[in-house]
Amino acid sequence: MPLPLYLLAVAVCAMGTSEFMLAGLVPDIASDLDVTVGTAGTLTSAYATGMVVGAPLVAALARTWSRRAGLLGFILAFAAAHAVGAGTTSFPVLVACRVVAALANAGFLAVALTTAAALVPAHKKGRALAVLLSGTTVATIAGVPGGSLLGTWLGWRATFWAVAVFCLPAALGVLKGIPAGRATAAATGGPSLRAELARLKTPRLLLAMLLGALVNAATFASFTFLAPVVTGTAGLGELWISVTLVLFGAGSFVGVTVAGRLSDHRPAQVLAVGGPLLLAGWPALAMLADRPLALLILVFVQGALSFALGSTLITRVLYEAAGAPTMAGSYATAALNAGAAVGPLLAATTLGTTTGNLGPLWVSGLLVAVALLVALPFRRVITTVARAGVPSG
Structure with a gap:
């Protein structure tokens, strides 16, 4: 894989730290x-909503920019939003900062996904996506737990400041790693915006986006509210929140790495094996959450399965949107974050019910069940997508 791809992953790590870090900061923010x-918890949904709306909008506006200029501008705007958020005492202002950061993240990720796909041969998009998403998994392994620890010791504002500072070396990596003259397809005579948007009428693309959104909704429904499960249901101390997040991140790294090897050539097998296991895992976690060892093991497993399925489905989106070189990344980003927006909102409605802290885990199981029910009648379509996207031989 080319070096610029890994530099993009560094920036994705900085942004992924911000996107996931609220899982360990929600109680502190609520109190403060x-x-x-x-x-x-709706801060997660606000962020995801900003990314859903921002991904296609910002990608469309940036179609004629050079890739380096777009990527650099987005990450600096992202850093500025976190600096403002760190200093505010108003929850509505914090929500606004999260939305602005989400728009910048959406623009960055949309351009980064299409850039990553362009840096490798057509049949290696899954591998390229795995490298890019490894930045997110590293964020969950190191950045998010580190942010949680920092928040525990110094308060949630220190974590926001840390993300803003972390963006600076990531910006330097983009500046040094992406050639200045590397223009988007739109700037070099590629398809028109109308033609690229027309790809959204393709049923197979819409199916891949819907399934990706459902799986990611399940992931974020539980991940956003893991902290109360760890300290409440399992009865562990606050520092165990960071341990749990590390385990989830380690699992996600394993999942996205394995899926990166298989998603180009064997996506149907990943879905057929991983889907039922993921479905069984969420209710198992809900029923065993009061047993710390079982909780920690299942968090690792669910992280691996969630990211394996999610990254495989998003790879399908990139294959099916191949005729939209500047917008494909925004379609993938929108699908991921539509799920990330809906999942926590659905999960939050269960917190005041008899299910208590375990409600989000049951919501995750329900969302995966819906995804499998949607996918079952179209399993041959998913297989056909894979074969169409990969050259024979």
């Missing part, structure tokens, strides 16, 4: 800004 835990 005098809102409920459920309300603080």
